[in-house]
Amino acid sequence: MAKKQKRPVKFDFKPFSEQQRRLIHWWRPVVRYSSNDIVIADGAIRSGKTIAMIIGFLTWSQEMFSGQSFILAGKTMGALKKNVVRPMLQMLEAWGWPYTYIRSGTDARIEIGSNVYYLYGANTEASQDALQGLTAAGAYADEAALFPQNFIDQMIGRCSVTGAKVWMNCNPDSPHNYIHEEFLVPEKAKKKKVYHLHFTMDDNLTLSPKVKEKYRRMWAVGSVFYKRFILGLWVAADGLIYQQFADNVKDYLVTSSWLLECDERKQLKNEIMYAVIGVDFGGTKSAHSFTLTGFTKGYKQVVVLDEWYCKKRINPAQLQEAFIDFVKRAKAKYRVLEAFCDSAEQTLISGLEMACMQAHVGIDIRNAIKGPINDRIAFYNSLIAQHRWKIMKHCKHTIEAFEQAVYDDKKKNQDVRLDDGLMNVDSLDSCEYSTESIQNDILYIAA
Ligand SMILES: Nc1ncnc2c1ncn2[C@@H]1O[C@H](COP(=O)(O)OP(=O)(O)OP(=O)(O)O)[C@@H](O)[C@H]1O
Ligand SMILES: [Mg+2]
Numbered sequence: 001m002a003k004k005q006k007r008p009v010k011f012d013f014k015p016f017s018e019q020q021r022r023l024i025h026w027w028r029p030v031v032r033y034s035s036n037d038i039v040i041a042d043g044a045i046r047s048g049k050t051i052a053m054i055i056g057f058l059t060w061s062q063e064m065f066s067g068q069s070f071i072l073a074g075k076t077m078g079a080l081k082k083n084v085v086r087p088m089l090q091m092l093e094a095w096g097w098p099y100t101y102i103r104s105g106t107d108a109r110i111e112i113g114s115n116v117y118y119l120y121g122a123n124t125e126a127s128q129d130a131l132q133g134l135t136a137a138g139a140y141a142d143e144a145a146l147f148p149q150n151f152i153d154q155m156i157g158r159c160s161v162t163g164a165k166v167w168m169n170c171n172p173d174s175p176h177n178y179i180h181e182e183f184l185v186p187e188k189a190k191k192k193k194v195y196h197l198h199f200t201m202d203d204n205l206t207l208s209p210k211v212k213e214k215y216r217r218m219w220a221v222g223s224v225f226y227k228r229f230i231l232g233l234w235v236a237a238d239g240l241i242y243q244q245f246a247d248n249v250k251d252y253l254v255t256s257s258w259l260l261e262c263d264e265r266k267q268l269k270n271e272i273m274y275a276v277i278g279v280d281f282g283g284t285k286s287a288h289s290f291t292l293t294g295f296t297k298g299y300k301q302v303v304v305l306d307e308w309y310c311k312k313r314i315n316p317a318q319l320q321e322a323f324i325d326f327v328k329r330a331k332a333k334y335r336v337l338e339a340f341c342d343s344a345e346q347t348l349i350s351g352l353e354m355a356c357m358q359a360h361v362g363i364d365i366r367n368a369i370k371g372p373i374n375d376r377i378a379f380y381n382s383l384i385a386q387h388r389w390k391i392m393k394h395c396k397h398t399i400e401a402f403e404q405a406v407y408d409d410k411k412k413n414q415d416v417r418l419d420d421g422l423m424n425v426d427s428l429d430s431c432e433y434s435t436e437s438i439q440n441d442i443l444y445i446a447a
Pocket of ligand 1: 012013014015016017043044045046047048049050051052170171199204205206
């Protein structure tokens with residue numbers, strides 16, 4: 001028998017700001033902006049864009065259409081379910097609107113009244129293929145600046161029913177991002193009938209001054225991240241990627257005595273609860289790199305504890321030997337259960353796995369997630385701004401790699417990290433692989 005689905009709790013509606021109300025009601029025929037075809041809500045993190053857009057989209061689609069199909073898209077299917085579907089179902093519960101949620105399979109969807117809302121993750125080929133057959137009366141794109149361009153084009157192309165509207169929200173990115181260049185630059189916005197609503201954290205009345213302050217402290221004032229995520233501006237990134245670190249390297253370096261520091265109650269302040277290994281494999285021009293990153297209680301501090309770096313050409317047996325040494329050294333001091341490895345090299349990964357088994361070294365070897373580099377860059381910049389990142393002094397390659405990393409000035413305004421064979425991006429990669437699986441928990445839960 002199918003497991004009974006647990007009903008979501010009812011959404012706890014709080015008063016809406018004026019900007020949120022604009023986003024909820026702009027489509028109503030009496031409103032002068034309703035002649036637009038597209039609405040884009042951009043701006044600061046946590047500014048109430050998603051919530052208001054869900055309400056607007058639901059009421060618009062239900063009041064204006066019946067028997068139609070709609071697109072609900074997120075950066076990934078997981079992100080869509082967490083950020084959009086979850087609050088949406090909670091709202092439906094609160095309003096008492098009956099619905100059916102088919103959560104899995106190729107046509108995951110929500111049926112409300114006679115309308116059907118199909119769910120898509122913009123990052124997968126399968127989603128893009130699935131979109132192709134659809135005729136829709138509207139689309140909702142959450143975090144649209146992170147979608148591939150062809151998904152956005154497809155999505156808009158599918159909205160061919162008379163009166164169809166496209167709803168998109170996002171945090172700003174580079175001014176050369178497709179969303180900015182194609183929909184927000186004034187002449188394009190006019191031509192494509194885009195209604196643009198800019199949000200700041202003050203447009204979310206549920207945030208207390210203290211919480212807003214906490215979010216502001218997540219980024220260094222003046223940094224590209226502060227400008228984008230707090231001020232909500234479309235600005236380019238250039239120069240040093242980890243500017244604040246490069247300017248104050250010493251503030252972030254520690255030795256093992258730091259791990260033994262006690263508070264006034266004689267409790268260890270910076271005890272490492274567990275540690276994770278990141279592995280980047282070298283090629284003809286790049287180096288092999290291992291990073292061991294440790295986490296203190298509640299993810300308060302993230303600490304690069306050890307590294308291994310080898311630019312020489314070595315054979316797989318030598319690589320395995322180095323890895324086993326590294327894991328043994330790490331396990332002698334810390335609780336280490338996982339290693340995330342560059343997934344492009346499956347043969348090397350199985351080699352490490354075999355070697356560890358033979359040597360009786362217990363470690364779970366997994367594929368690195370290899371998500372967007374810019375998410376990883378934003379993550380480390382936030383930790384640096386919050387002084388929650390440390391590096392052991394002896395990890396010279398990691399220190400140098402973070403100090404010198406720059407954006408590629410040949411790819412201006414595209415936020416591309418320079419990887420010219422001379423820069424050490426290998427230490428950055430292995431470092432990032434070691435934290436990527438828990439990046440969001442570290443930032444948002446512990447912040
Ligand atoms: N009127 C409201 N009633 C209840 N909760 C609200 C309201 N407005 C905003 N919130 C809450 O504020 C938080 C942030 O809102 P939301 O997720 O819409 O912001 P966002 O601008 O989409 O943020 P991000 O850019 O980080 O995705 C959420 O937890 C949301 O539930
Ligand atoms: Mg959002």
